[in-house]
Amino acid sequence: MNLIAILAENIKSNQKNQWYSFLQNEKFLVEKHFDWLSLNINIESKSIIGKGTLNMAGKSYIILLSYSPYHSYRYDRIYIQDSSIEYNNDIHLYWDKSLCLYHPKFDKPLLNTIPLYKMIPWISEWIVFYEQWKKYGVWLGDEIKHSL
Template sequence: MKELKMDLITILEGNIRKNNQKNWFSFLLVQKALVEKHFEWLILDIDTKSRSLNANGFLNIGNKYYSIKLSFSPFHLFRYDRIFINNKPIRYNDDIHLYSDLSLCLYHPIIDQPVLRKIALYEIIPWIIEWIVFYEQWKKYGVWFGKEIKHRRIQ
């Protein structure tokens, strides 16, 4: 019975992605409106060629500025978001939470994803600040203090 339930959830979640892809423009338009309502520091636009919502902005944390670039799309593999820090030389390390393309790992795309719902972009954006704080602490102390699921880059 448990296998049947998991198969059904997997099918339904796949349907959510397919529906978001089918209605990608209106899906991204809603995401854009929600982000603009909550985060004035981001400049957003919908790129019709890549079928993605793109944004750029600056965060001021302490006395440092961080240039943030992001792309959000139901056509990205595994997770909808790709978030980068552009103006800091961050190198991949197994101990910090980055993907091999140097996009930020802000949540586990399977474990942290709510059942039958995708995480909205406006919910993810505050995690960028948390990631930066944990990254600065990691540089200072050599320990990642944030909640984490250990992962290793696949060679």
């Protein structure tokens, strides 16, 4: 294991050991910038649980999220509550229908996780690209194909 991997593991370990403080900071930053989301820290799951309605171009999207250092692979699980959105690699969804907002290896900053407050604007971008995909059949946003 190289030094960078060791440091990254130490950071993740500290975030797990100090999970409540870590999540309090994340929650504070989101609430400071995004008043349309309602967030709570769930003690049992050691995660932030959130829900909100995002209004764009005359349409409302119900957003559900969970954020925790205890989630495997990535801290975020962000969903759009809409039964018409079906799993499809072309629209950047994971198998559980959570949004694929970034590449978990290539887009993460060195030695760190992506803070939740930085991900929230990416939900709007995902929606714009999704609506364009429905219209044109092509994902027009930057992407790394899931088949890699």
